[in-house]
Amino acid sequence: MNAERTTISEAGTHVGETVQIPGWLYNMRKSGKIVFPLLRDGTGVMQCVAVKSALPENLFETIKNLTQESSVIFTGKIRADERAPGGYEMDVENVEVVQRVPESDAYPITPKEHGIEFLMDHRHLWLRSQRQHAIARVRHEVVRAVRDYFDSHGFTLVDTPIFTPAACEGTTNLFEVNYFEDQKAYLTQSGQLYNEANAMAFGKVYCFGPTFRAEKSKTRRHLTEFWMVEPEMAYADLDEVKRVAEELIVFIVGRVLELRRPELKALERHVSKLEAIKAPFPRISYDEAVKILHSKSSEIQWGGDFGGTDETLLSEGYDRPLMVDRYPTAVKAFYMQPDPERPEVAMGVDVLAPEGYGEIIGGGQRIHDAALLLRRIEEHNLPKDAFNWYIDLRKYGSVPHGGFGMGIERCVAWLCGLEHLREAIAFPRMIYRLRP
């Protein structure tokens, strides 16, 4: 039989034709002399129909005795049917069983409920479920939108190293690795410092890759390995950083709404919440944020950083991402440009996603004055020698510049309405989970 091979997503273009679809058995409902195998092929799930009277005896028995997640190649005629969830069904004419999962070692993830521990232990199989499939496709769309946005706005992709000789910020939250016999290296927690060098070479750059934080955080908002996109722009001030961050988010949300509606529906995401994401985003200062928090009976003191609850309290008053700028210089990184009119606050901005999803973007304007940068490095007790190259950037044609980092998983979790970041990446790495 030489039927044309196709996919479930393309089945609608083959109505009336006999085609071949390779995939896996997702589930099967049986009713005596008629069975309904659900075929999954990575592009979708399609209900097939096998009728005993229309098939050779042994073929019908083969189909009827298939087990969940067995790999199969179904051949049959595509038919539009209102009763089918996807709109199309296949009347099965033949099946090639590539590998039949034995009953003695049945597929562990059944169509019923499972606990998170079990599912995380079987993450390599859990990815086959429709929900995980939808999340992965939204993530793909987010990544594609990020790249399209920067690629079409004059940014050059210049990726930064994963191995770094020293910390960008503190040293306590870095993963240390042996670098041959006598050296230590650290896994990057941000490409920003190198990004600044790249920005002085190319004007506008971005890097996009995994970052690592050895913080012992055990919450739904933390991973030890996550993906971050970081743009950096020469001749950009804080307002420009905020403008780009806003434009990027609006672009991403628009793309996901345009191309991933079926996935959002599968995730039961309230699309109206995402349709509200339009420029301009509300912009408030840290000072105002503290006042708002006090009015909501938070006990935050001026000078402290926001906790998870504070971020939720702040964002709940808005239907779109909230930009908070001018944090106390003391709680921010050493390279943050102080406000010339109020040196006690820094020209940094955090973007808090709505619905309590917290900080998805952090960034700001960097110090461009060599003397000030040197002073900050000393104040933070950082090893000056390690930063000589970074200080060079202020010696040879220094310009005001800035950028930000956006956490991909937090962005995906927000767009998908996930309760936990661990579902936003295929194989999450968390403090107490390194497998599978």
Place this chain on the structure above:
RNA sequence: UCCUCAGUAGCUCAAUGGUAGAGCAUUCGGCUGUUAACCGAAGGGUUGUAGGUUCGAGUCCUACCUGAGGAGCCA
């Protein structure tokens, strides 16, 4: 590192200190339009580990292990 909660059948969960049970999954039987299909039957257990209290512990106590949620820290 700290706080809270939880570990019972392959999975999700019940079980007043007194004979360990149900649903799903699996196997067998029934059903030609099912939508997490349904109906009937069967098999399936060292109750996370080690101690302790008790006539008797899944249940109470101690320690440890594993996991979950949170705090601090952070995207």
